[in-house]
Amino acid sequence: MKRISVLAFILMSGHAFAQQKINNSAFMHAPESVATDNNSYYIADIGEGGNPTKKDGNGIIFRMDKKGNGAVFAKGLDAPKGAFILHHTLFVADIDKVKGYDLSTGTQLYNINLAPATAFVNDITAINDTTLVVSATDVNKLFLVYPGKNQRVEELLYTTPIKGTNGVTYDARSKKLYVCGFGGNNKPDGQIGYIDMTATEKVFKPLTSRLGYYDGIALTTHDTQLIISDWVAFEKKGILLKLDLASGHITTLNEELIAGPADFTLDAAGAAIVPAMLEGNVLRYNISK
DSSP, X not given: OHHHHHHHHHHHHHHHTOEEEOOSSOOOSOEEEEEEOSSOEEEEEOOTTXXXXXXXXXXXXXXXXXXXXXXXXXXXXXXXXXXXXXXXXXXXXXXXXXXXXXXXXXXXXXXXXXXXXXXXXXXXXXXXXXXXXXEEGGGTEEEEEEOSSSOEEEEOOOBSOOTTEEEEEEETTTTEEEEEEOOSTTOSOBOEEEEETTOSSOBEEESOSOOBOEEXXXXXXXXXXXXXXXXXXXXXXXXXXEEETTTOOEEEOOSSOXXXXXXXXXXXXXXXXXXXXXXXXXXXXXXXX
């Protein structure tokens, strides 16, 4: 009985961290980010050729149902990346603009220009109902974007630069903005850390000495752990990391490596929905226990 119980535990553990491809056809080109309203997945796809900085008009946002069927939600973008849903609007980062789309109709509601301050806006999160935080990878900066009636953009000033500023997520309870970096000069020297948004002088404080090509970042349901994606290399070597905020301990979650784990999201069940950008798929990992 003991042997059977141990075997069952191993099988269940393997299943818990198994990789599942959730798109049922190859309709994507270079998916960089995914957001969900728990009914559908919204996938920001850079487009054919996968050039993240080219204004070529071939970027697409796909809406995919739970069965893995994809359809065009919005087209004519350039290289859409970070996707974030705030209320009933899907915001995406598109080279030097933040664009917003009505979830019901796909109608474009916002087109907020961040040029010439940046030409590589990357990820988006919200710190309240009226304020977005947008990362700018090319200039190692963060910007506050106010998409209301009086639209405006301002730089979020903080000390200790973040090389290749990339993934962002906000903890409303602790008022901490968690950020990870992709690194600089094609080196995997990005960091994982946070900024206390209540502080008068804002400082980026690293949470670990581990460096990497960090892309997506998300908080688990109880705000006790961070999940971070690390490309590791520009081939199928990517991993998902879990960082315990109390201990600082980091573990690798996946066994099968990912081809370009870009900006992911966690669904209502706590699973990570991860774009494999280099192979044009979206993967699901059951990471919660």
